Amino acid sequence: MKKYEMIAEEIASAIQQGLLKRGDKLPSIRHIQASKQVNASTVFQAYYLLEARGLIVTRPRSGYYVAGPLRSERLLPQAAHNASHPTKLQVSDLVFTLLERIKDPQQIPFGSAFPSPSLFPLARLADHMASTVRRMQPQLTVSDIGQGDVELRRQIALRYQLDGKPTDPHEIVVTNGAMEALNLCLAAVTQPGDSVIIESPSFYAALQAIERMGLKAIEVPSDPELGIDLVALEQAILQHHPKACWLMTNFQNPTGSLMPEPKKQALVALITRHRLPLIEDDVYRELYFGKQRPLPAKTWDNDGWVMHCSSFSKSLAPGYRVGWVSAGRFSETITRLKLSTTLATSIPAQLALASYLAKGGYDKHLRQLRHQLMLQQLQFTQAIHQSFPAEVRYTLPQGGYFLWLQLPGHQDSLGLFQQAIQHNISLAPGHLFSSQQQYAGYVRLNYGHPLNAEHRQAIETLGQWMQ
Amino acid sequence: MKKYEMIAEEIASAIQQGLLKRGDKLPSIRHIQASKQVNASTVFQAYYLLEARGLIVTRPRSGYYVAGPLRSERLLPQAAHNASHPTKLQVSDLVFTLLERIKDPQQIPFGSAFPSPSLFPLARLADHMASTVRRMQPQLTVSDIGQGDVELRRQIALRYQLDGKPTDPHEIVVTNGAMEALNLCLAAVTQPGDSVIIESPSFYAALQAIERMGLKAIEVPSDPELGIDLVALEQAILQHHPKACWLMTNFQNPTGSLMPEPKKQALVALITRHRLPLIEDDVYRELYFGKQRPLPAKTWDNDGWVMHCSSFSKSLAPGYRVGWVSAGRFSETITRLKLSTTLATSIPAQLALASYLAKGGYDKHLRQLRHQLMLQQLQFTQAIHQSFPAEVRYTLPQGGYFLWLQLPGHQDSLGLFQQAIQHNISLAPGHLFSSQQQYAGYVRLNYGHPLNAEHRQAIETLGQWMQ
Structure with a gap:
């Protein structure tokens, strides 16, 4: 790494860690020149690189600033202010009608639920799929039914381990994307007529699932930066005796809120105290801009009340339709539901991902x-x-x-x-x-x-x- | 084709068409020798070939017979004699426990639900998958959501066309195997508490789905050779006002019954008259031993009350988890259900099958x-x-x-x-x-x-x- 790259990298990580905030003025060229003992052109090169990467902007006759609007502006x-009462939903028609109208690929995709497919290593994945499907043992078409491929579950468990949460692959059920995982979780712990806590605002798939299964929704206020309001959550639990809580802890859809770690810990303590199953929808976790991957609430779940759902659709392999749930005490129930609804997840897709995770350069x-x-x-x-x-x-x-x-x-x-x-x-x-x-x-x-x-x-x- | 092969082929097709029945004595060597104007060794070779293929057996000092037990023996x-009353089911525990105990690959697999995976062209399919996934347009990961890949739906529609049933690809929804198709169909036309007609005996997945969705089952007698009893079916409809009927017309699981064509026609007329949605589970149709592929009841469905479900899992591609439903008047409802439950079917698997169907030698x-x-x-x-x-x-x-x-x-x-x-x-x-x-x-x-x-x-x- 060249000197100017090192300087740029240092500033970039200060921005990522939030030490330098959007709109902050950067040190002058002269200042860096002196403190780092380099010549001016090296500092210019570093700033030029940061500007090219979109991290900083020049303001004429003023200097260099961290890019983005000023936070104070x-x-x-x-x-939302208050939790709703348990409500039978009728939102699906609106949701489907709107979604139908924004799926034209010619549109400017600001309404899309997906990132650009060009951001993913589809060619490399295709190589892994080509070689694994050619070596696929025919017997896997039977043995991978239900919970899913052993090797893929091992790879997923390893990633939990990396985050300091040792996970038994037997707790993991591979699904057709996170969407199936979330639906199986909800079905595992509810009966028609039951109430379920969701966030306000919340991802429309939760609204649709609740409507489809004949459940009632309790919408609990969720802060656009910090996530669900725990006081309102506990009140709603005490008042309405819900059978599940479905929420997103990391980069919530639609607000993007990121629940701070101590709050996640408190959340798990709260739902465990009330023996309330928590369906944690965590599909955006890998897309963090900070220094460290945020942990899921599941990390603090010692009693198995958290069902942690995620997938590779938003981080690696759109269209492969491979997700999973680490289902705690509900893993057998969920495996059975999977067996009697979609039976299995496409084996070639599972093998391709297991191979890519093992040696494809995911990180x-x-x-x-x-x-x-x-x-x-x-x-x-x-x-x-x-x-x-x-x-x-x-x-x-x-x-x-x-x-x-x-x-x-x-x-x-x-x-x-x-x-x-x-x-x-x-x-x-x-x-x-x-x-x-x-x-x-x-x-x-x-x-x-x-x-x-x-x-x-x-x-x-x-x-x-x-x- | 050599002369002896032609003779063998002729006899084989007579057996397949039922002109020669199990246990029937074959013409003597001398007789064929004369009628076909060939020499004895040619006839011997033909019979030897048929014997090697297991189609005929020698009985010492008696001659050649069509293989298998005598029909009269x-x-x-x-x-079953009578239709059951609508019943809330509690069979899933037993089913899961038994299925769990017969999944060990070391067992003699007489209890398995699957044929040997060695019977399928997995290597050729892998070639199609390897080449199609490498050419996969990233945009398909978005556009193939919901109903499924356009080209695969076109290929499936073409096969309906071959059977004389022109089908609009828009009527087809691609699913994660037939199991998902069947479940979506049932969800599309029922609410908890409704009654559903199934066969007695019937495939346990139907029992499981009914139990899981809080429905009631009416079990209507099904003949082990001719399928469901239409008189009992109509009585049950009149008496209990079911919301759906789920049955198998071709090679029913478990009996293997094949409903004759006129009966299929009568079945469609009956359910249409009563505006009763028919979920036709037709996963074994391609596995016919007769001269012609049996038609589904869907063939006679002009009003869209039949949801015809099938898959490639039993005929071509186990483990790929690709099925479909040709859903008649319910196709939009089913597409929406698919969108809010599993969203999409694995795209690489769909592309591989579309390519194989177009040029892989399926027939x-x-x-x-x-x-x-x-x-x-x-x-x-x-x-x-x-x-x-x-x-x-x-x-x-x-x-x-x-x-x-x-x-x-x-x-x-x-x-x-x-x-x-x-x-x-x-x-x-x-x-x-x-x-x-x-x-x-x-x-x-x-x-x-x-x-x-x-x-x-x-x-x-x-x-x-x-x-």
Whole structure:
């Protein structure tokens, strides 16, 4: 590593660790020159590199700043105030209709639930799939039924181990993506008519599952930075005796909130005390921008009440449809549900992933992916900062690829949605994320696609409509 | 094709078409020699070939006979007499416990639900998968969500077309095996508490799904040769107002019954008249031993009340987990259910199958597979005929790989199961196939594995226990 690269790297990690915040002024060239005992051109090269990576910006006649809007200029979207009463849901029609309208690949994909498929090592995965499927033992087509491939479960267990959570592969059930895992978990612990706690706002798949299974939802306020309100959660438990709690601890969809570790610990203590099964939807965890991979709440689960669901769809292998649940005390129940619903997960996909995880360079890919998403967030939020009215409130998540944004005044996001879709711009209106009509003025924006000129133009256009 | 091969082929197809029946005496060497104007050694070669293929047997000093037990010597297992009243089920524990005990790959697999994985062209499929996954368009990981890959649905539609049933690919939803298709269909048309008609005996997955979804089962007698009793079916419809009917028309599991075409027509007319959704589970259709592929009931469905479910798991690609439903009027509902439960089916598996279907030689493989299964049935039933008591009753299905067998006297199949499992022989006791305890004296035997010496020994042992 050259000297200027080392200087750049040092500053980059200070930004990632939050020591340098967005909008902070960087030390002057002269200052670094002196403190590092290098010449000016080395410092220029370092700053030039950081600027090229989108981490810093120059302001003429002022100096260098950490990129992104100034934190003090940004307003946070508001959280819900109260938990809802248990409610039978009827949101699916709206959800399906809206999702149907934003799936055209020609649209500007701000409403998409997926990051750009170009961000994933599909060619390398294909190599692993080609070689493993050719060596596939025919007997695996029978033995991998139910819980899933032994080697893949071992690889998944190893990653829990890396995070300091020793996990028995027998606790893991491989599923058709996290979506199946979440649905199996919910089915494992509820009966029609039961109440389930979800976040407000929450991922629409939770709303759909609750509606489909004839359950009732209790929506508990979730802070756009810190996640679900534990006081409101405990009140709801005491008042309504729910049978499960489904939430996202890391880079929640739609808000991007990241629950701090002590809060995760408190959450697990709380649900364990109440013997309340926790379905932890953790599909975005690998997409952190900070220094360390955030831990799941599952890390502190010693009694097996947490079902930790995740997948490779958002971090490595979209379209392969491989997810899993580390299901604690519910793993046998979930294996049985899997056996009688989809029986097994596609074996070639499982083998390809097991092989890639063992020797494909997953961590290297993840570093590149995280860097790219962080860059895209910076570019996206800069564009928003320039084009959207100052009263717009939005999150700056520390990972994932969603912004949760509150429109100014009393604008309804469905109006904006209709207008945008006619101009081939998709967005996800707040109505998708609650049954309580309290997010009519919100949208979820996806920055998971590299920002091109067309995208920038679309952001400008959206900004004009918001004025 | 050589002359002796032509003669052998002619006789083989006469057997397949049922012109020559099991136990029939074949024409003498002299007779064929004269009628075909060939010399004796050619006829000998033809008969030798047929014998090697297991189609005929020599009886010393008597001549050549079509292989298998004499039809007149064989007793058919009995059918149920009456339809059950709608019943909440509690069979899953038993089913899971029994299935758990017969999954050891070291066992003689007479209880298995699967044919031998060695019967499938896994190497050729791997080639198709390797080349298609390397060319996979990243955008497919988004666009193939929901209904499934366009090209695969087109290939599936083409096969319906071949059977004279033009099918719009939009009516088809690709699923994680037929199991998911069947479950989605049931979920699409029922609410907890509803009644559903199934066959007696019926595939245990139907019992499990009904129990899991909080439904009630009405078990309607199904003849071991001709399928469900239409009179009893209509009575049950009138009396109990079920919300769906789930049955197998071709090579039913466990009986192997094949519903005749006019009866299928009558079935569709009946359910259409009553506007009763029919879930047609048709996973064994390609495994016919007769001259023509049997048609599904769906063929006569003009009003869209039939949901035709099938897969490639039993005919081509075990472990790939690709099935589908041609869902008639319910296709949009089912697509939505798929979107909110497992979202999508593994894309590489779909692409591999689409490619294989387009140019892999599916029909050639199927011919070989059918021939092999027919041979295995002959060998298996010969062994049974030699070893089992004469009072044993069993079916001789015209396709698939299951025999449904009634034990002599009042023997309970669970006793036999316990005894057998200790000797590493698995079988599927009749208790698995009904909630009404009426098949305690039955077992389902799988002849989907090439019969080796160990298997023959196991059949002998079972026969001794039955005495």
